[in-house]
Amino acid sequence: MALNPPNLRPDLAPAPTFDAGPRRTGQPSIGLVSLGCPKALVDSERILTRLRAEGYQISSDYQGADAVIVNTCGFLDSAKAESLEAIGEALTENGRVIVTGCLGAEPEFITGTHPSVLAVTGPHQYEQVLDAVHKAVPPAPDPFVDLLPASGIKLTPRHFSYLKISEGCNHKCKFCIIPDMRGKLQSRPAHAVLREAEKLVEAGVKELLVISQDTSAYGVDRKHDFSPWKGGDVRAHITDLARELGGLGAWVRLHYVYPYPHVRQLIPLMAEGLVLPYLDIPFQHAHPDVLRRMARPAAAARTLDEIAAWRSDCPELALRSTFIVGYPGETEAEFQTLLDWLDEAQLDRVGCFKYENVAGARSNDLPDHVPEAVKQDRWERFMEKAQAISEARLAARVGTRQEVIVDEVDEDGATCRTRFDAPEIDGNLFIDAGFESLKPGDIVTVTVDEAGEYDLWGSLG
Numbered sequence: 001m002a003l004n005p006p007n008l009r010p011d012l013a014p015a016p017t018f019d020a021g022p023r024r025t026g027q028p029s030i031g032l033v034s035l036g037c038p039k040a041l042v043d044s045e046r047i048l049t050r051l052r053a054e055g056y057q058i059s060s061d062y063q064g065a066d067a068v069i070v071n072t073c074g075f076l077d078s079a080k081a082e083s084l085e086a087i088g089e090a091l092t093e094n095g096r097v098i099v100t101g102c103l104g105a106e107p108e109f110i111t112g113t114h115p116s117v118l119a120v121t122g123p124h125q126y127e128q129v130l131d132a133v134h135k136a137v138p139p140a141p142d143p144f145v146d147l148l149p150a151s152g153i154k155l156t157p158r159h160f161s162y163l164k165i166s167e168g169c170n171h172k173c174k175f176c177i178i179p180d181m182r183g184k185l186q187s188r189p190a191h192a193v194l195r196e197a198e199k200l201v202e203a204g205v206k207e208l209l210v211i212s213q214d215t216s217a218y219g220v221d222r223k224h225d226f227s228p229w230k231g232g233d234v235r236a237h238i239t240d241l242a243r244e245l246g247g248l249g250a251w252v253r254l255h256y257v258y259p260y261p262h263v264r265q266l267i268p269l270m271a272e273g274l275v276l277p278y279l280d281i282p283f284q285h286a287h288p289d290v291l292r293r294m295a296r297p298a299a300a301a302r303t304l305d306e307i308a309a310w311r312s313d314c315p316e317l318a319l320r321s322t323f324i325v326g327y328p329g330e331t332e333a334e335f336q337t338l339l340d341w342l343d344e345a346q347l348d349r350v351g352c353f354k355y356e357n358v359a360g361a362r363s364n365d366l367p368d369h370v371p372e373a374v375k376q377d378r379w380e381r382f383m384e385k386a387q388a389i390s391e392a393r394l395a396a397r398v399g400t401r402q403e404v405i406v407d408e409v410d411e412d413g414a415t416c417r418t419r420f421d422a423p424e425i426d427g428n429l430f431i432d433a434g435f436e437s438l439k440p441g442d443i444v445t446v447t448v449d450e451a452g453e454y455d456l457w458g459s460l461g
Helices: 038-053 077-093 107-113 126-136 178-182 190-202 238-246 261-265 267-272 288-294 300-313 332-345 372-395
Strands: 029-034 057-059 067-072 097-101 160-164 207-211 226-229 232-235 251-254 278-280 318-325 349-354 401-410 413-418 429-431 443-451 456-460
Touching: 029 038, 029 077, 038 057, 038 067, 038 097, 038 126, 038 160, 038 207, 067 077, 067 126, 077 097, 077 107, 097 126, 160 190, 190 207, 190 226, 190 232, 190 238, 207 238, 232 238, 238 251, 238 261, 238 267, 251 278, 261 267, 261 300, 267 300, 288 332, 300 332, 318 332, 318 372, 332 372, 349 372, 372 443, 401 456, 429 443
Parallel strands: 029 057, 029 067, 067 097, 160 207, 207 251, 278 318, 318 349, 429 456
Antiparallel strands: 226 232, 401 413, 401 443, 413 429, 443 456
């Protein structure tokens, strides 16, 4: 039984894993440290794909690399500190470091602590990163050897992949500086997203995890324009995109979905089985006054009505979200409203983090900051309630038959996920008997035998 919840920090990505492969004589080698959210992981994959195409070997350790790229996070002050620590470790172990990512939007912050870094570039500045690598370690491609699969370099296991559909965000939440670092919403053309998804599925990907800063707003900046696809046209709108993705034969999981009214158009796709019955929605809080201080939509009551309508149309829908406790000015009564809302909403997967000041965020200047001891107390009370809800909702799945995807197999058993669980951030289903023939990426049917606080156990068939 799991004693602790999975890591639910929204600024943390899965640890990248990749096979460095053999290094030919004279081949330049680049290492990578990828911090931050899954969107940053996609950026890392793009950078490494370009480098690999130019003849660089991708090193899995510091000592084997001619230089190291550190893709940083700047979401919270604690994440900034982690990024600085990672840069320092790379400098100590290798000495030749190129910094990119969200923290790269503040180059003086980085060079003030680590003046010896070779270069600093901001988020999604692929060309500048490549220029810095070329300057530090000139390429030496061999056109007869340096061939890439169509799917490029991936830092996630082969059977699932993050699919980034846009950059930036048009929201102005007071606690967040992502729009300052990554700019306003910039949606990719629909055909470009679908072409990438198709290549990933052809390369063996079984699950597509759709990500952005605001997935529901996809295409707004493009005025939902059309682009040619498969002999017809496809609209740059999340409903149309999800429908097309659902036809590729892989699981499709939607992350960072703001609860705009048009989200209800996605629910029939989930009921039909085209898209996984899973919505990751960043509610952040439930009290209207706290939401207003956050500069977020303050319609928590109507959100409960929406949740009820979604579940009416798709009863097996799983909902996950993240929340902030201890936001400046949060009273005990406002926090209690959040707990009561959680009781009514009955979300399947819930993450929570204590409010932190972030350099440049407008929330820093709000009055009545909450003492750390109070934040900790509220976090513990929130997580206790969320855990009880999770345990009850998982217990209801005992005895049911569920489709699961296999993530890992070792001598002790198979670690899998149901359709209701995203990798790294949600729970697992474990199979500890009769698993020997399974391999990562298999999708099989299991009977749920046992439930814990966050995880399930089951048997094949």
